[in-house]
Amino acid sequence: MSPRPSLPWFRVGQGWEEGASGPCTQASPADMTTQPDADSLLVDRIRRGETQAWDDLISRYEGRLLAFVESRLGRRGPSEDIVQESFLGFLNSLPNYDGRRPLESYLFSICAYKLTDHLRREGRRPAVPLSSASDTSGDWQVSDSARQASSIARSGERKELEVKAIAEALSEQIERWREKAEWTKLMCAELLFVRGWANKDVAEHLDITEQQVANYKFDFIARLRTLVKRQGLDEEVFPELYEDEA
Amino acid sequence: MPRITQSDLQAYLDEALPPDEMAAVEAELRSRPDLLRQLALINGRRDAGVHSVGEIWRRLRLSCPPRQQLGSHLLGALDEGQAAYIDFHVRVIGCRYCQANLEDLRRQQEETAETVKTRRTKYFQSTAGHLRKKS
Numbered sequence: 001m002s003p004r005p006s007l008p009w010f011r012v013g014q015g016w017e018e019g020a021s022g023p024c025t026q027a028s029p030a031d032m033t034t035q036p037d038a039d040s041l042l043v044d045r046i047r048r049g050e051t052q053a054w055d056d057l058i059s060r061y062e063g064r065l066l067a068f069v070e071s072r073l074g075r076r077g078p079s080e081d082i083v084q085e086s087f088l089g090f091l092n093s094l095p096n097y098d099g100r101r102p103l104e105s106y107l108f109s110i111c112a113y114k115l116t117d118h119l120r121r122e123g124r125r126p127a128v129p130l131s132s133a134s135d136t137s138g139d140w141q142v143s144d145s146a147r148q149a150s151s152i153a154r155s156g157e158r159k160e161l162e163v164k165a166i167a168e169a170l171s172e173q174i175e176r177w178r179e180k181a182e183w184t185k186l187m188c189a190e191l192l193f194v195r196g197w198a199n200k201d202v203a204e205h206l207d208i209t210e211q212q213v214a215n216y217k218f219d220f221i222a223r224l225r226t227l228v229k230r231q232g233l234d235e236e237v238f239p240e241l242y243e244d245e246a
Numbered sequence: 247m248p249r250i251t252q253s254d255l256q257a258y259l260d261e262a263l264p265p266d267e268m269a270a271v272e273a274e275l276r277s278r279p280d281l282l283r284q285l286a287l288i289n290g291r292r293d294a295g296v297h298s299v300g301e302i303w304r305r306l307r308l309s310c311p312p313r314q315q316l317g318s319h320l321l322g323a324l325d326e327g328q329a330a331y332i333d334f335h336v337r338v339i340g341c342r343y344c345q346a347n348l349e350d351l352r353r354q355q356e357e358t359a360e361t362v363k364t365r366r367t368k369y370f371q372s373t374a375g376h377l378r379k380k381s
Contacts, residue, residue, distance in 0.1 A: 046377065051370075054377045058369045063353060063362075068346035072265045080365065084372055091376045105307060108343055112261035126275045128259065128285040159295050163302055170299070170308050183331045190309060190339055193300040196253025205338070224299065237297050 039103040047094060058087060061104065065111045072115060082118055086111040162233050169227040173220065184208065188216045250274060253300045255285055262304060264340035307343060309335065316347050 042060075045053030062083055070079040089110045090097075097106065119125035177186040184206055191197045191205065192213070199217065203210040225241050235242055250271060257263045258271045275281050303309065311319070311332050318324050319332045336344050 049377060051374055051377065054374060055366075055370050058366055058373075062366060062369055063350035064343075064346045066365075067349035067353065068342060071342070071345065071349065072261075072268060080368070084369055087369055087373045088376055091373060102307075105343075108346075116261050125272060126282065128282060128289065159297075162297060163306075166297065166299060166302050167306050167308065170303055174309050181327045183327050183334075186309065186331065187334050187338075190303070190335070194253060194304050194339055196251035196300060237295055238299065239296060240299060 040099045043094075043097065043099050043103065046091075061107050062087075064104075065107060068108060068111055069115050072119075078118070082114045083111065085114045089114060159237075161231075162237055165227060165231045165233060166224065166238070169224055173223060185216050188213055189220050192217055250281070252284070252288075253298075255281070256288055256298060256301050257304060259285060259288060260305065262342050264342060264345065267340060304341075307341075310341060310344050311335065313347050313351075316344060317351050320348065320351055 042053050042057055046057060065083045065086060066079055069082045070076060073079050073082075086107065090107060093110070116125060120127060173189075174186060177183070177189075187206055188202055188208070191202045192199070197205070199210050199213045203213045206213075221241055224238075228235060228238055228241065254263060254267065254271065258268060261268070263271065271281075275285075311328075315324065315328070316332065319329055322329075324332070332344075335341050336348060
């Protein structure tokens with residue numbers, strides 16, 4: 001059996017699958033101003049079978065989904081087919097779609113899933129073992145964090161709480177940087193954590209000193225660690241926040 | 247730009263890297279079984295419930311500018327700091343979702359109404375039957 005593609009949303013019980021329910025998550029800043037209430041109403045109307053609402057949703061989102069797919073495939077015809085499949089996938093998953101989940105992100109996640117599947121069928125994207133169970137390399141015990149985490153038994157609800165807590169802390173910090181126009185700090189944290197760049201590369205790119213990068217990183221991690229502790233969250237599930245202690 | 251990072255591999259699994267970087271990772275994967283093992287390890291960590299701050303940030307799109315702001319950016323209506331950040335987010339971070347939104351907004355100014363209508367009609371006609379079945 002070929003492995004299923006990974007999903008661009010929470011992996012644990014939170015990915016998009018036809019027939020699966022989406023997670024309850026807060027709206028991202030990018031979605032907040034795409035009128036989540038309007039989206040929610042639109043979805044309600046679609047659930048009632050209103051064709052005009054479905055037409056409206058297609059009009060609102062097809063352009064960005066097509067741009068997303070076409071940027072990767074480079075061919076209009078197959079890209080339109082994938083967008084079409086994504087809309088079908090959305091309808092098929094609609095009974096279980098959690099309306100509190102940002103619609104745009106949900107549609108992008110379906111689209112990415114369909115795109116990944118297409119690329120795999122074309123042979124462009126190598127199959128990746130889904131988990132330790134499907135790996136035969138014998139290298140599974142090399143990671144301390146993975147070994148620690150494998151012993152952590154937590155409910156899906158607990159995992160969502162962990163994500164929600166960190167997401168709220170991150171959102172608060174990002175908003176604070178934005179309000180104060182501290183763009184360099186925001187860029188620094190984004191390069192370090194989202195792109196995983198080393199301090200040296202970040203310093204060079206942003207034209208600041210490595211010491212400044214280290215200071216920003218220290219402050220940022222300290223804030224997140226405080227929150228993890230305050231929320232009573234398990235430190236083992238956020239290993240990167242404690243790497244310096246190892 | 248640095249070589250492929252762990253965060254890049256996480257984003258690769260989610261189809262979230264910019265297209266040229268996705269292709270670069272795929273090319274590397276063909277000759278480097280160690281990278282494939284790293285990807286499997288990431289999947290294993292996810293299954294085990296280990297969180298990455300960067301993954302949460304990226305997946306929840308916590309720093310993505312609103313679409314309206316992207317539109318204002320195209321019109322050159324943002325202040326220097328905001329504009330520089332959006333350029334950074336789109337080009338350096340390589341946010342695929344914001345890239346797609348920007349491209350869509352650009353195309354809206356270029357495509358003919360007829361082209362767009364034809365495409366949307368095709369989507370609607372090929373899916374609306376499912377809507378009725380589900381209702």
